[in-house]
Amino acid sequence: GEDVEQSLFLSVREGDSSVINCTYTDSSSTYLYWYKQEPGAGLQLLTYIFSNMDMKQDQRLTVLLNKKDKHLSLRIADTQTGDSAIYFCAEITYTSGTYKYIFGTGTRLKVLA
Amino acid sequence: ETGVTQTPRHLVMGMTNKKSLKCEQHLGHNAMYWYKQSAKKPLELMFVYSLEERVENNSVPSRFSPECPNSSHLFLHLHTLQPEDSALYLCASSLGTGLESPLHFGNGTRLTVT
Numbered sequence: 001g002e003d004v005e006q007s008l009f010l011s012v013r014e015g016d017s018s019v020i021n022c023t024y025t026d027s028s029s030t031y032l033y034w035y036k037q038e039p040g041a042g043l044q045l046l047t048y049i050f051s052n053m054d055m056k057q058d059q060r061l062t063v064l065l066n067k068k069d070k071h072l073s074l075r076i077a078d079t080q081t082g083d084s085a086i087y088f089c090a091e092i093t094y095t096s097g098t099y100k101y102i103f104g105t106g107t108r109l110k111v112l113a
Numbered sequence: 114e115t116g117v118t119q120t121p122r123h124l125v126m127g128m129t130n131k132k133s134l135k136c137e138q139h140l141g142h143n144a145m146y147w148y149k150q151s152a153k154k155p156l157e158l159m160f161v162y163s164l165e166e167r168v169e170n171n172s173v174p175s176r177f178s179p180e181c182p183n184s185s186h187l188f189l190h191l192h193t194l195q196p197e198d199s200a201l202y203l204c205a206s207s208l209g210t211g212l213e214s215p216l217h218f219g220n221g222t223r224l225t226v227t
Contacts, residue, residue, distance in 0.1 A: 004155070033215060042117070042203050042218030043156075088156070098168060099210055103156040 004104035006089055011110045018076040020107045022089030027070060029091040034063065034074045037086045037106065046074075046087075076109075084111045116140045119204050119219035126194065127227055134189040134222045136204030142217070144210045145187040147179060150201040150221070162187060163210045194226045 005023045012018045024032065030051045035043040049056045049063045049072070056063045062075040076083055086106040093100050117138045126132050138145065147159040161169035162181040176198075178190040187204055201221045207214040 008153070035216075035218075040220065042119075042205075042220045043216070044218070045215045048215060098161075099214075100158070100169075101216060105153060105155050 004089055004091055004102050006087075006104040006107045008105065009108050009110070011112060012079050013112050014079060014081060016079055018074075018079045018083070018109055018111075020074045020076075020087050020089075020109065022072045022074075022104055024070050024072060024089070024091040025102070026091055026093040027067070029093055031092050032063075032065065032072050033090040033092070033101075034061075034072075035088040035090060035103075037088065039085075043088060079109075079111050081111045081113055084109055117204060117206055117217050117219035119202075119222050121222060122220065123223045123225075125225045125227060126191070128194060128196075130194075131190070131192045133191065134202055134204075134224075136187040136189075136219055138185055138187075138204075138206040138217070138219075140206055140208075140217060142206035142208050143184055144207045144214070145181060145184070146205040146207075146216065147187065147189050148203040148205060150203055156203070159189075161210065168210065191224075194224075196226050199224055199226045 033048040034046045036046045037043045047058050049065050054065050060077045064073045086108050088106045089104040090101050120135045144163045146161050149157045158171050159173045160179040165181050176193050180188040203221045204219045205216040207216050
């Protein structure tokens with residue numbers, strides 16, 4: 001199937017690290033994305049990783065990719081209350097001659113002060 | 114300022130009404146999308162336009178009718194909707210429809226069908 005799976009909720013204390021996990025389905029996916037959605041807003045691209053990489057770091061964000069297990073994770077260091085949002089993992093697949101984004105259900109991150 | 118602007122932000126309509134959602138992008142992108150976001154469900158792709166031509170229509174009921182008059186504007190015309198159509202409707206754009214063309218989203222229109 002074309003399911004991208006994420007856990008629905010995660011709570012962490014301010015200053016701790018958050019790790020949001022995702023499993024995807026298409027082993028031929030070449031790009032994998034993380035989007036952030038704040039209340040009342042659309043999705044904002046946070047970062048992405050190319051499939052020939054196993055790690056990408058961007059300031060407080062670290063993306064880890066395990067292609068063998070089709071597992072993607074997003075680590076947020078020193079989590080702040082402003083990081084409270086829904087985080088979506090997405091893969092891009094090639095089907096019937098077109099590229100298509102498949103999004104997960106999103107993980108709602110709550111940061112406790 | 115996201116570069117993708119959607120109006121209205123909120124819309125309440127009865128089942129017999131006709132309304133339209135509007136999306137405008139100022140990013141010079143060539144592809145535009147409509148997504149439906151319902152609670153606890155993955156984002157559902159509804160329509161894709163590339164260079165003003167519809168390239169994907171994901172089995173969406175005919176009560177939703179898209180229109181793309183140019184590469185900067187996208188509309189979703191709504192007619193005789195059902196309560197289960199209540200959701201957040203997100204517009205997005207991308208430079209192309211291929212790889213390494215991340216989506217840029219608007220803030221959405223929250224639609225309530227009564």
